[in-house]
Amino acid sequence: MDKQTITIYDVAREADVSMATVSRVVNGNANVKPATRKKVLDVIEKLDYRPNAVARGLASKKTTTVGVIVPDVTNMYFASLARGIDDVATMYKYNIILTNSDSNIEKEVKVLNTLLSKQVDGIVFMGNEISDKLREEFKRTKTPIVLAGSVDEQNLNPSVNIDYVAAVQEEVKNLIDRGNKRVAFVCGPLEQAINGKFRLEGYKRALKSAGIPFDDKLVFETDDTYKTGTLLQPALMSVNATAAMVTDDELAAGIMNGMSDAGITVPDQFEVITSNDTKLTEMVRPKMSSITQPLYDIGAVAMRLLTKLMNNEEVDEKKVLLPYGLMKRESTK
Amino acid sequence: MDKQTITIYDVAREADVSMATVSRVVNGNANVKPATRKKVLDVIEKLDYRPNAVARGLASKKTTTVGVIVPDVTNMYFASLARGIDDVATMYKYNIILTNSDSNIEKEVKVLNTLLSKQVDGIVFMGNEISDKLREEFKRTKTPIVLAGSVDEQNLNPSVNIDYVAAVQEEVKNLIDRGNKRVAFVCGPLEQAINGKFRLEGYKRALKSAGIPFDDKLVFETDDTYKTGTLLQPALMSVNATAAMVTDDELAAGIMNGMSDAGITVPDQFEVITSNDTKLTEMVRPKMSSITQPLYDIGAVAMRLLTKLMNNEEVDEKKVLLPYGLMKRESTK
């Protein structure tokens, strides 16, 4: 009836050695005579013994599991990061517990705590904003936490990102250089540091060095959704914008489609640049020009960094900035 | 230096009760005098005690964790299912360990085994095909496994899907009724039962009841990628197809864009129907007509089913078929 599991003890008995020895061979410990090793291995094979990772976790205080907190896997941007994370996690023999937070502050805190109670060895956090409450929790725990594609103004945790300020600044400069006097900045919630502190800053700097005064009528704070994008055309027109720097690909796709549907041609009458270079940029017509980010790599590097932290290795650089690029496609002139 | 963790024993001592009692209040067991409960709760609060889920798992043989095997989270279709799974998992206090298999047979088997060694309480599997090896592993374990959006010809595991045969048949019938004499069937690998056994069957049935002979020149077996889709236009034209039933949204988007780029207008000169109704269908121009599947719900229902199985509850229907729909958008006449 019952699970009828083979334990390390069964193997020990059958192989006529102690549990300790079995444990050693299972863990590849060198201090075991080759003959003994073979004997044990044979029994393991014969009995089809599989170590119980939970017991192992309790005894060793390591679960080889890391927690991954993500706003929504359904979002291409985060899905790509998650994929990078999982791949290098697998490479280092970790599994990931994936949780969606919907960027909800309470949920984030709650989920963090259940991950900790599950004794994960580390956590990679993705989120648009780190609430004070969450930051407190981060501080409280000894479990290493790294941020992937997410910034914290207070810079307390290791993180991997691109230089959002520089990327946006460069793109907006290009837009201006091409003759756009009124470039809109369409972004997600400004209370999120990545938008309110970094990208907006890049936008302002580009304006400044072009000698164009900042006009807050040109900044559109949205909820980052496709739908919202489709509805933005009238507002954009009413402020005489001729181009938009957009912080999310779905949002940008919405804007473009909204424009097209209203008879405005992109890029001739309106230029659009987006920020995440997800594959959506290629699927939409015209294809969207974008800041390119090494999405997969951001996840992968974050996870790699985490493995070092979990291993108590020295890390030279806790703030890693991966290179970004500018991909000209068809939504810009 | 060390983690300095508060254990149940610390709470017991401080509250002057036994571990058993603390355990009871933590687990909401009714047999505790209210006064005692309060006393313990206060100490828990004061000491900030957090139960160790690993120890709990070992003692209770339940981990409140389920494994989720998915070909690739980066694929919208699966990401949506995964989201549904996670949401109802959370609802029932489970966490999910998410692993990407790339539909690789060895990887699937390997990952299944590591999930089992981690003592997950259940597994939801998504995959295009169930290899014999994998099926054997499925049979070996007592851990409940349900398939989400995935069919197994041998029908051994509970699953949740839509009626792929009927859906495709219906869509192809519509295409034929609208005057298309040569409807292409563009699909992923035919060795995958979902394509080779189900969708293709629907296609054939539609043909048959319209009295059109099956022509295998009209079936295009692909790898389900956007890129491949963009390259298909010449082949499609060369067999005089005037419409295509496509089994994947990204693939379909590729086909449409390939057509447009070649100057063929959709839907006037070529109609396209796709199968998964991911949000991509709305973002592309023209918007794609699609079979609609309750993606999120497929995941959600699968997870709900799994909770019942894990709980040893009776389940009336092990093969659940959720309703599909047909969404007419702009890629069909």
Added chain:
DNA sequence: GATTTATTTGAAAACGTTTTCAGTTTGCTG
């Protein structure tokens, strides 16, 4: 071949819970 040193091994104590079973209280009943 007696020592010394290195290599292998095993016994038993963790790890932090849940759970069983017996014992203790408490509350009722008449």
Added chain:
DNA sequence: CAGCAAACTGAAAACGTTTTCAAATAAATC
């Protein structure tokens, strides 16, 4: 207020590993 059932509580044994420490064995040295 005896007697009995019901409600509550605690001791201790799991759960299946890892790890420490000492003991046993083998190898090396002179």
